[in-house]
Amino acid sequence: MEKVLEVSNVSKAFKNGRGIQDIHFSLEQGNVMGVVGPNGAGKTTMMKCITGLARPDSGHITIFGNDVERDYKNAMKHVGAYIGPGTVYPYLSAIQNLKQRLRFYPELSNNRIVEVLEQVGLLEYKLEKASSLSMGMAQRLGLAVALLSKPKLVILDEPANGLDIDGMLLFRRTVEELSSSGVTFIISSHLTKELDEICSHFAIIQDGKLLFKGSKSSLGNDRPIEDVYIEKMGGDRYAGKH
Numbered sequence: 446m447e448k449v450l451e452v453s454n455v456s457k458a459f460k461n462g463r464g465i466q467d468i469h470f471s472l473e474q475g476n477v478m479g480v481v482g483p484n485g486a487g488k489t490t491m492m493k494c495i496t497g498l499a500r501p502d503s504g505h506i507t508i509f510g511n512d513v514e515r516d517y518k519n520a521m522k523h524v525g526a527y528i529g530p531g532t533v534y535p536y537l538s539a540i541q542n543l544k545q546r547l548r549f550y551p552e553l554s555n556n557r558i559v560e561v562l563e564q565v566g567l568l569e570y571k572l573e574k575a576s577s578l579s580m581g582m583a584q585r586l587g588l589a590v591a592l593l594s595k596p597k598l599v600i601l602d603e604p605a606n607g608l609d610i611d612g613m614l615l616f617r618r619t620v621e622e623l624s625s626s627g628v629t630f631i632i633s634s635h636l637t638k639e640l641d642e643i644c645s646h647f648a649i650i651q652d653g654k655l656l657f658k659g660s661k662s663s664l665g666n667d668r669p670i671e672d673v674y675i676e677k678m679g680g681d682r683y684a685g686k687h
C-alpha cells in the first residue's frame with residue numbers, strides 16, 4: 446500500500462502554551478482516519494499543520510513523500526481540505542466559490558463543478574450566496590470545495606456538524622465510495638457513531654497529545670470508538686453518565 450501521509454513528532458505551542466505535542470502517525474491509501482478529542486484538544490491545530498495553515502515548531506510532515514514545509518506546492522498537489530468557515534468566500538455564491546477554486550486546476554472543466562455540487566446535494570442552492578446558506582448547506586459547500594480537485598488526501602474538520610439525515614447519508618456514501626477507490630481521509634468529529642460507520646482508523650487527542658491511534662480492526666469486536674475514548678480518558682469520570 447502506498448504511504449500517503451507521515452506525521453513525525455509534530456509539536457506546536459501557541460503563546461498561551463496550548464497546542465499539540467509529539468503527534469505521530471501515518472496513513473496509507475484508502476484509510477479513513479477519524480480524529481476525536483475534547484473541545485480544545487488540538488484536532489484543528491493538527492489539521493492546520495498538515496495542510497500548512499499552521500507551522501509546527503518541530504517535527505516533520507510528508508504527503509506522498511513531499512515535505513510540507515520544504516516542498517509545499519508538491520505536498521499539497523493532491524490535498525483537499527475543509528477546515529472551518531475560512532474555506533469559503535461568504536460574499537460569493539456556491540457556484541462562484543467553486544469557479545474561483547477551479548482556476549487553479551486547468552485540467553478540470555466546468556462540468557466538475559456540477560458533478561461536485563450534485564455529489565454533496567447542493568445543486569439546487571448553487572446560486573445562493575455562501576453567507577445565506579444554512580449551517581448544513583454551508584457544510585456541504587465546504588465539502589464540495591474540498592473535493593473539487595479530485596484530491597487523493599481529504600482533510601475535513603467537523604464536516605458532519607449540522608447535516609440533516611439526507612446530508613449525512615450523502616456524506617457517508619461519498620466517503621465510502623471515494624475511500625474504496627483509494628482516496629485517504631482525515632475527519633475530525635464529535636459524532637462518534639458516524640465515525641464508527643465510515644472510519645478504518647482512529648486517533649484520540651487529549652490536551653494536545655495523541656492518546657490512542659490504531660485501526661478499527663485492532664479495537665476488536667466492532668467496538669465503538671466512544672467506548673475506547675471513555676476508557677482512554679479514564680472511564681471513572683464518565684461513570685453513571687450513560
Ligand SMILES: Nc1ncnc2c1ncn2[C@@H]1O[C@H](COP(=O)(O)OP(=O)(O)OP(=O)(O)O)[C@@H](O)[C@H]1O
Nearest residue numbers: 459460461463464483484485486487488489490491
Ligand atoms: N491561534 C491560536 N492562538 C492561541 N491559541 C490557540 C490558537 N489556535 C488554537 N489555540 C488553542 O489551542 C488549543 C487547541 O485548539 P484546537 O482548535 O486545535 O482544538 P480542537 O480539538 O479542534 O477543538 P474543538 O473540538 O473545540 O474544535 C485550544 O486550547 C485553543 O484555544
